[in-house]
Amino acid sequence: MDGAHDLGGMQGFGPATWPGAEQALPNDWDARAFALAVTSSSQSTHAFRHTIERMGHARYLCVSYYEKWLHEAEQALVETGAITHAEVDAWVDRIAAGEQPPRREDPVATAQLLEAMATSHPMPPAAAAAFAVGDRVRVRRMRPAWHTRCPRYLRGATGEIFRIQGDDGVPDVNNAEREAVYAVRFEAHDLWGEDTGDHVVLADLWERYLEAA
Amino acid sequence: MDGAHDLGGMQGFGPATWPGAEQALPNDWDARAFALAVTSSSQSTHAFRHTIERMGHARYLCVSYYEKWLHEAEQALVETGAITHAEVDAWVDRIAAGEQPPRREDPVATAQLLEAMATSHPMPPAAAAAFAVGDRVRVRRMRPAWHTRCPRYLRGATGEIFRIQGDDGVPDVNNAEREAVYAVRFEAHDLWGEDTGDHVVLADLWERYLEAA
Amino acid sequence: MHDHDHDHGHDHDHDGHHHPRPASDIELRARALEALLVEKGLVSSDAIDAVIDRYVNDVGPQNGARVVARAWTDPAYRDRLLSDATSAIGELGYAGDEGHTMVVVENAPDVHNVIVCTLCSCYPWPVLGLPPTWYKSAPYRARVVAEPRAVLQEFGVEVPETTEIRVWDSTAEVRYLVLPMRPEGTEGLAEEELAELVSRDSMIGTGLPQTPAAR
Amino acid sequence: MHDHDHDHGHDHDHDGHHHPRPASDIELRARALEALLVEKGLVSSDAIDAVIDRYVNDVGPQNGARVVARAWTDPAYRDRLLSDATSAIGELGYAGDEGHTMVVVENAPDVHNVIVCTLCSCYPWPVLGLPPTWYKSAPYRARVVAEPRAVLQEFGVEVPETTEIRVWDSTAEVRYLVLPMRPEGTEGLAEEELAELVSRDSMIGTGLPQTPAAR
Numbered sequence: 001m002d003g004a005h006d007l008g009g010m011q012g013f014g015p016a017t018w019p020g021a022e023q024a025l026p027n028d029w030d031a032r033a034f035a036l037a038v039t040s041s042s043q044s045t046h047a048f049r050h051t052i053e054r055m056g057h058a059r060y061l062c063v064s065y066y067e068k069w070l071h072e073a074e075q076a077l078v079e080t081g082a083i084t085h086a087e088v089d090a091w092v093d094r095i096a097a098g099e100q101p102p103r104r105e106d107p108v109a110t111a112q113l114l115e116a117m118a119t120s121h122p123m124p125p126a127a128a129a130a131f132a133v134g135d136r137v138r139v140r141r142m143r144p145a146w147h148t149r150c151p152r153y154l155r156g157a158t159g160e161i162f163r164i165q166g167d168d169g170v171p172d173v174n175n176a177e178r179e180a181v182y183a184v185r186f187e188a189h190d191l192w193g194e195d196t197g198d199h200v201v202l203a204d205l206w207e208r209y210l211e212a213a
Numbered sequence: 214m215d216g217a218h219d220l221g222g223m224q225g226f227g228p229a230t231w232p233g234a235e236q237a238l239p240n241d242w243d244a245r246a247f248a249l250a251v252t253s254s255s256q257s258t259h260a261f262r263h264t265i266e267r268m269g270h271a272r273y274l275c276v277s278y279y280e281k282w283l284h285e286a287e288q289a290l291v292e293t294g295a296i297t298h299a300e301v302d303a304w305v306d307r308i309a310a311g312e313q314p315p316r317r318e319d320p321v322a323t324a325q326l327l328e329a330m331a332t333s334h335p336m337p338p339a340a341a342a343a344f345a346v347g348d349r350v351r352v353r354r355m356r357p358a359w360h361t362r363c364p365r366y367l368r369g370a371t372g373e374i375f376r377i378q379g380d381d382g383v384p385d386v387n388n389a390e391r392e393a394v395y396a397v398r399f400e401a402h403d404l405w406g407e408d409t410g411d412h413v414v415l416a417d418l419w420e421r422y423l424e425a426a
Numbered sequence: 427m428h429d430h431d432h433d434h435g436h437d438h439d440h441d442g443h444h445h446p447r448p449a450s451d452i453e454l455r456a457r458a459l460e461a462l463l464v465e466k467g468l469v470s471s472d473a474i475d476a477v478i479d480r481y482v483n484d485v486g487p488q489n490g491a492r493v494v495a496r497a498w499t500d501p502a503y504r505d506r507l508l509s510d511a512t513s514a515i516g517e518l519g520y521a522g523d524e525g526h527t528m529v530v531v532e533n534a535p536d537v538h539n540v541i542v543c544t545l546c547s548c549y550p551w552p553v554l555g556l557p558p559t560w561y562k563s564a565p566y567r568a569r570v571v572a573e574p575r576a577v578l579q580e581f582g583v584e585v586p587e588t589t590e591i592r593v594w595d596s597t598a599e600v601r602y603l604v605l606p607m608r609p610e611g612t613e614g615l616a617e618e619e620l621a622e623l624v625s626r627d628s629m630i631g632t633g634l635p636q637t638p639a640a641r
Numbered sequence: 642m643h644d645h646d647h648d649h650g651h652d653h654d655h656d657g658h659h660h661p662r663p664a665s666d667i668e669l670r671a672r673a674l675e676a677l678l679v680e681k682g683l684v685s686s687d688a689i690d691a692v693i694d695r696y697v698n699d700v701g702p703q704n705g706a707r708v709v710a711r712a713w714t715d716p717a718y719r720d721r722l723l724s725d726a727t728s729a730i731g732e733l734g735y736a737g738d739e740g741h742t743m744v745v746v747e748n749a750p751d752v753h754n755v756i757v758c759t760l761c762s763c764y765p766w767p768v769l770g771l772p773p774t775w776y777k778s779a780p781y782r783a784r785v786v787a788e789p790r791a792v793l794q795e796f797g798v799e800v801p802e803t804t805e806i807r808v809w810d811s812t813a814e815v816r817y818l819v820l821p822m823r824p825e826g827t828e829g830l831a832e833e834e835l836a837e838l839v840s841r842d843s844m845i846g847t848g849l850p851q852t853p854a855a856r
Contacts, residue, residue: 220544220568221544221567221595222572223564226568229560229577229580229581230581235560236558236559237481237557237559238478238556242457245460247477247556248473248474249456251523252473252477262546280452283452283455286459295466301455301462304465305454305455308449308457308458309449316464316471317470323472323473327480330477330522331522333516333522333525333526336526336527362598366571401572405572409572410574412574412593416595417598419598
């Protein structure tokens with residue numbers, strides 16, 4: 001889905017730094033929204049991101065970062081039928097009225113969760129990569145209905161295979177297939193035209209996003 | 214400037230029709246904002262649009278149509294120094310307090326304005342067009358700092374000259390130069406990839422947006 | 427026109443101090459900016475009224491409908507319209523802002539044309555008036571260049587699979603008008619009767635002309 | 642960790658009913674969703690607390706700084722880090738979510754690397770913790786792939802004209818860490834002292850390590 005989240009190259013946002021923009025978890029509710037999203041989600045990373053992308057363009061651009069994660073945590077569970085928005089609304093009223101929220105401990109599951117969060121599962125080597133380092137490739141033009149990790153600013157651009165990263169599940173089909181992921185190197189002028197600088201952009205792209213150039 | 218206004222091909226906005234979306238001027242203030250923008254602006258059409266594009270992404274997507282025009286009418290005059298936002302604020306307070314706004318009549322100027330609004334100045338024929346009907350062309354990749362009329366979804370795409378429309382001032386340099394404008398025909402699959410339909414998109418593009426393909 | 431009616435601008439406002447409903451922020455700002463510009467001599471009240479009057483009462487899709495009906499009944503006019511739309515439309519007295527250079531695109535059994543402006547809201551004012559809300563909305567502008575058949579279905583328009591859909595994106599200063607196909611069963615109708623069948627949306631390509639039976 | 646401290650989750654809240662300031666909508670919604678999921682047995686309170694504790698106290702740029710300092714002082718480790726970063730970072734005990742596959746990119750006089758995620762906010766959690774606000778913001782994500790020199794100047798980083806800037810867009814599941822150049826004048830420092838010079842931003846590419854003189 002090509003939405004407001006796909007920001008590469010867009011203009012009119014102002015400077016990239018500003019006072020107070022340093023903190024990762026500026027408010028307590030940011031921390032709890034973050035942890036809720038991490039602990040409650042049974043979605044793939046791709047589905048997680050797609051739930052956020054479906055928030056609506058203006059809302060995506062307006063709300064703070066962990067408000068998006070809080071939205072995801074609630075929306076994903078509503079869509080599986082595990083909870084309803086009305087049930088959350090009811091708890092809003094109860095807490096606003098002074099009720100103490102419940103607590104529940106599960107030390108065994110919590111220990112397992114922490115162990116899992118701290119364990120890496122690296123991408124395996126690419127079993128059957130169609131492109132080799134140094135090959136010239138062009139990013140396909142596309143308009144995917146579901147989540148994609150091929151940003152708009154790369155579509156149709158020509159670059160060079162810089163590194164073969166490994167095999168990974170394909171986002172656009174929610175991991176139903178696996179294929180090679182490549183770091184592709186683009187010269188800035190092949191992305192932004194002749195008037196741009198002389199830097200290089202490297203992006204990791206699944207094999208189906210690419211064609212021989 | 215590549216901003217939120219550049220909507221071609223974007224996803225996640227929902228259906229294109231909805232109840233009540235028929236009226237051109239749904240409220241009286243829409244009509245007055247429209248007429249204010251039309252009568253007060255001394256900017257080129259390009260500068261007019263660029264003032265709206267600079268509203269900010271989220272605001273552009275949130276506000277109603279003639280609120281953008283009202284913003285333009287105020288902002289353009291603030292930027293020339295003719296008025297200040299504080300002066301508008303002061304009138305907001307006076308009208309909210311019940312003061313009757315002033316009226317001023319100028320029948321001669323009004324008649325001239327209406328005459329000018331109803332007179333066409335067609336684009337002259339292209340004096341020195343570099344491309345001919347049937348030529349294959351590619352839309353240049355670019356990232357213009359000021360206003361442009363080359364939408365993102367066409368950048369890097371290949372099409373065919375369908376018609377030479379004439380000579381016109383170049384938006385990107387606020388009419389400081391003139392050149393040929395072409396209707397360029399694109400097959401949908403050359404814009405959106407193989408999975409798309411079989412329709413055709415035609416767009417009017419200034420010569421500098423194009424290169425021989 | 428009510429040039430000398432000092433209350434004209436307020437008859438349709440709902441924000442006077444005699445009225446219980448408070449004016450919205452945007453209504454107040456529009457009135458405040460107008461008051462300031464009038465006070466400073468930067469605009470005149472009668473010009474504001476006249477511009478509104480023009481686009482509410484004089485200029486609208488009834489103009490385009492007359493162009494289309496003429497083209498359906500006068501083959502020589504149709505030819506002039508397709509070869510030099512600006513002049514042919516000017517013959518009927520329609521001209522001016524947002525219509526300085528006009529191009530008319532003709533529907534046929536194998537071609538269906540649709541107009542959009544993906545970058546803003548370009549629209550042929552002299553023949554269609556001001557654009558409706560849906561034309562200016564993000565969904566229409568975003569989708570119709572990429573999935574016109576799906577959008578046309580939402581508008582209730584089914585285009586045969588064998589018909590090429592041409593989406594015209596008004597990226598420059600050319601303004602487009604669609605010349606729809608004349609409906610069947612209209613052989614006996616006069617130009618004025620035909621004009622009544624020509625809907626606004628049929629001249630944008632998101633609708634079809636009415637048939638006599640449907641009226 | 643305060644697994645058995647029932648008030649832990651509320652110590653840092655500012656929205657209890659004993660407090661005069663009303664909770665914001667978003668604070669209330671976060672607490673309400675947590676309450677509902679706890680009530681339904683879908684999450685446990687101690688898991689929420691533990692996840693926060695991990696990313697507030699255990700995981701942060703101090704981890705990445707140790708990786709960088711080790712690479713500066715141990716050439717064999719540097720080689721392992723550049724050829725298989727996931728394993729080399731794992732040697733120091735850093736692993737897990739948002740760092741399953743790590744790649745380290747090394748700065749040199751002729752190469753300066755910068756990391757971004759234009760599509761969301763991908764960031765190497767095990768070595769840098771959670772991303773700062775600016776990294777997740779629209780201006781950074783939109784601009785750094787197109788005008789990195791201008792963005793770096795806003796961060797106070799001047800890169801020589803002759804140095805190639807490489808912007809890595811984390812579009813897939815690889816997570817990147819920049820290995821900055823070891824500052825001059827640090828020859829006598831121990832690994833722990835070097836780690837204190839390694840700022841978070843120097844490992845994203847939007848900053849440089851501190852020099853001993855500046856501390």
